[in-house]
Amino acid sequence: MKIVLFGATGMIGSRIAAEAVRRGHRVVAVSRSGRAPLDDPQLNAVAADAGSAGTVAGLVRGADAVASALVPLRDGSDPRAPFTALYDAFLDGVRSGGVTRVVIVGGAGSLRVAGDTALKDTPDFPVAYRPEAGAHSALLDGLRTVEDLEWTSVSPAALIAPGERTGDFRVGGDGLLTDAEGNSHISAEDFAAAFVDEIEKAEHPRARISVAY
Template sequence: MSVVVFGAAGTGGQRIVAEAVSRGLTVVPVVRDTTRHPRVAGLATVRGDATDPQSVSALLAGADAAVIAVGESWTEAARTVLTAAAGRVYVLHMGGGATLTLPDGTAFVDLPGFPAEYLVPARGQAEALAFYRAHGGSDWTYLSPPPVDFAPGDRTGDYRTGDDQPVTDGDGNARISYEDYAVALVDEITKRAHAGRRFTVGY
């Protein structure tokens, strides 16, 4: 199975590449500047841009899955990659935790007092999620981490899944490491258990 990872040099992208490689998948790590990021998880990087239709079309030729783990222009990347995927390539989007909701349906990004410094990426990821949902189909999934406690840590291989509300542990905390988030995302590449919808993970 061949997987193209856009944003491969980011905190999440690096771990997704490493996890996919450890499973024996063929991975193409894509970055915008190969001089700054010549290698990721031992692999030579490939220059590309998730918002450039020509670049994306060339990179997806022969691919089975594409991961969007970019740090900006989320909706444009989603539109460009989904269009190039044309139903042939499964698109997995590293989404935002602030798009998750409370039991009453209120998204965390819409709560009073949401930190102003995170509003731009949170709104951008919310727009991307709305785009996927409007697109319909079953050729994508959007994976949200917990809204707050999401940081590099240990790879345990354990996680639980949910839909639109955070997955909490026995103490009521919603958390997961980047490493176990990558485990869940690569599991989704191979199993397609959440095709056509958003899901989330936590311990």
């Protein structure tokens, strides 16, 4: 497959790029810097603005799937409106480029923990992460109104960090996945494996899934 990946140099995006290349896919790795997340002939690094619909359209044309690991602003401001605007332009570019399949790295904060309570609304959720969680939650709400794209949002566990690729993880839906001790975690490497699985198999169109041990 030819996969165009936006946000390719971040902690999660770089691991998605590595996992896709590992499986033999051709990857166009897009970031503001244009830095290559890894050195491989199957990967082409490009510097571009994901908020320019015209630029996105030109980059994705002819791709089998588009992937996004874009993140909200982390400058202390409320990131919800800018993040929504970024994705509005980004998805317009995907449409204009003639691609219908788009897989997006979502957030864990909107996952449900007790009835209809979102993780981000629980007392123990770190205050510092609430703005970013709110931005991802608003994005998911917007995606759920999109009917002309085969989108999937993939949420990580409550804790995601660099680690080992085991290939052993669970895939769930809107509920927070926890282990027997009540912990919710996933390595970035295993999250990337689940993410590329979804790109390849397209098993959850127009839905949010979650990944954890």
